[in-house]
Amino acid sequence: MKSAWRYGLAALALLVALAPIYWLVTISLKKEIDQFAYPPSWWSFTPTFEHYGDAFRVRSFGRFLLNSSLVAAGSTLLALGTPAAYALARFRWPGAWGSKIGFWILSTRMLPPIVTIVPLFLMMREARLLNSLTGLGLVYTAFNLPFVIWMMRGFFEEIPPELEEAAMLDGESRAGALFHVVLPLAQPGLAATAIFCSIVAWNEFLFALILTQTEAATTLPVGIASRVTQYEIQWGAMSAAGVVAMVPVLVFAAVVQKYLVRGLSLGAVKG
Amino acid sequence: MKKLPAGVPWIAPAVGLLLALSIYPLIYSIKVSFTSEAGGFTAAHYARLFQDRLFAVACWQTAEYLTVALVVEFGLGLSLALLVDSLGRGRGVFRAGLLAPMLLPPVVAAVIWRLIYNPQFGVLNGTLRAAGIPAQRLTWTSGESSAMFSVLLVDIWEWTPFLFLLLSAGLQAIPQEPYEAAKIDGASQWQVFRDITLPLLKPTIVLALLLRAMDLARIFDQIFILTQGGPGFATETVSLYIYRTAFRFFNFGYAAAMSFVALALTTIFARALLRGMRAGSAR
Numbered sequence: 378m379k380s381a382w383r384y385g386l387a388a389l390a391l392l393v394a395l396a397p398i399y400w401l402v403t404i405s406l407k408k409e410i411d412q413f414a415y416p417p418s419w420w421s422f423t424p425t426f427e428h429y430g431d432a433f434r435v436r437s438f439g440r441f442l443l444n445s446s447l448v449a450a451g452s453t454l455l456a457l458g459t460p461a462a463y464a465l466a467r468f469r470w471p472g473a474w475g476s477k478i479g480f481w482i483l484s485t486r487m488l489p490p491i492v493t494i495v496p497l498f499l500m501m502r503e504a505r506l507l508n509s510l511t512g513l514g515l516v517y518t519a520f521n522l523p524f525v526i527w528m529m530r531g532f533f534e535e536i537p538p539e540l541e542e543a544a545m546l547d548g549e550s551r552a553g554a555l556f557h558v559v560l561p562l563a564q565p566g567l568a569a570t571a572i573f574c575s576i577v578a579w580n581e582f583l584f585a586l587i588l589t590q591t592e593a594a595t596t597l598p599v600g601i602a603s604r605v606t607q608y609e610i611q612w613g614a615m616s617a618a619g620v621v622a623m624v625p626v627l628v629f630a631a632v633v634q635k636y637l638v639r640g641l642s643l644g645a646v647k648g
Numbered sequence: 649m650k651k652l653p654a655g656v657p658w659i660a661p662a663v664g665l666l667l668a669l670s671i672y673p674l675i676y677s678i679k680v681s682f683t684s685e686a687g688g689f690t691a692a693h694y695a696r697l698f699q700d701r702l703f704a705v706a707c708w709q710t711a712e713y714l715t716v717a718l719v720v721e722f723g724l725g726l727s728l729a730l731l732v733d734s735l736g737r738g739r740g741v742f743r744a745g746l747l748a749p750m751l752l753p754p755v756v757a758a759v760i761w762r763l764i765y766n767p768q769f770g771v772l773n774g775t776l777r778a779a780g781i782p783a784q785r786l787t788w789t790s791g792e793s794s795a796m797f798s799v800l801l802v803d804i805w806e807w808t809p810f811l812f813l814l815l816s817a818g819l820q821a822i823p824q825e826p827y828e829a830a831k832i833d834g835a836s837q838w839q840v841f842r843d844i845t846l847p848l849l850k851p852t853i854v855l856a857l858l859l860r861a862m863d864l865a866r867i868f869d870q871i872f873i874l875t876q877g878g879p880g881f882a883t884e885t886v887s888l889y890i891y892r893t894a895f896r897f898f899n900f901g902y903a904a905a906m907s908f909v910a911l912a913l914t915t916i917f918a919r920a921l922l923r924g925m926r927a928g929s930a931r
Binding site for chain 1: 735745771891
């Protein structure tokens, strides 16, 4: 194929991928009369930010945004997964226990959420953790844990063990060597893992839909979804909220682009 | 007493949390699936499964959705990966831009298509009409016969990038030497693709298809927002049916029983897929 043809085809694919996203942005910036205009206009309209003010100040999307941020940040605690990943990467395990435990951990990630959602709902109800960000954050932490362990294990294995061994000969303990030698070297990986975890929590829908039913604990995806089905025609607020929900993910994903393939193979971005 | 391996305290907190929030719910769910509404033991939920025609329809439609989406997304993803890989300058721009749909929160992706598909005010029918095509009667997600197609189209838009990304990475990891040797031997482009690219890409293909298939088997978010499984039952899938049974009709026992059958079906399917692909690569 001639090179011009190939560029043309690739540009067409790019257009198909991006046009719907661009359309959402224009809807969020259009006055109502322009939103429903025929023929639809792709660029000739006077932009307004009124829908953003309306969604986040008048309607409850400000609250939903705060909730989403809190859950995403809270469930990104890597404290549980990182030591486990380190132990699986470095310690000697009797028999093949190291890899057995590793695969068991990964297999919990393969469970379809719909299988655990009914019992989790009943458990949370009993523990009085329904409609609470704590409950939802706990579920997301457990959900992200296998991912953290597998990602971090890979990063730890890339660091030569001689470095910690030297530090331990100098009198550092295991934990000290992890903190002072290994973690600083694994920092880019640690940051990428944290970003992936927060994207998963930020995007998650099914658990949030079922475990939170009050406005005080609603996250952004559930808030957007409930407006879609209740008032079909609130396009302005809905699309403004949609844009606000999508921008941080796109920015963060650009930051971790280098690790995207590894992250996605281990199930990041979408649960 | 035998000494525990030194790593145990390091992994104990993580394993504990997983046992509590992943394994325990699974066991608890087995109990729920054998509990009657009065609280006694019953196997009625499992018996009911075999008579529930709607469950069968939901299973069938999920399989249909999975197969079509997987085949189309794989074909498109591989073509795009090969196309972008063959470009010179600007490759990075295409690669990054083509990924965007997959990165959006699934809810936002579905909302975008609600806006686009709206029969009256949507940009799709508006553009078609402006181009002189009588599109007033195209109902997309709200028509019984077009709903499944429309929902699939969204899936293809959203998730082809996933296969594109993994296959692109796989292509980049293939060493250059066999290509140079083939060039010297005067192999045709098709021969190069069939005898070099495809076999060397096989592990990536298997992984990508498996990951996507497992995700498709649990499809929920997009359909929930686009159609709620309707109109009628036209886009109902297993996950939606279980959701409705548990959280609209509050029949937790039956929902739990269905979820186990779904889990078993997914596992069998994933294994069959893996075995099939292994057999294919042995040839």
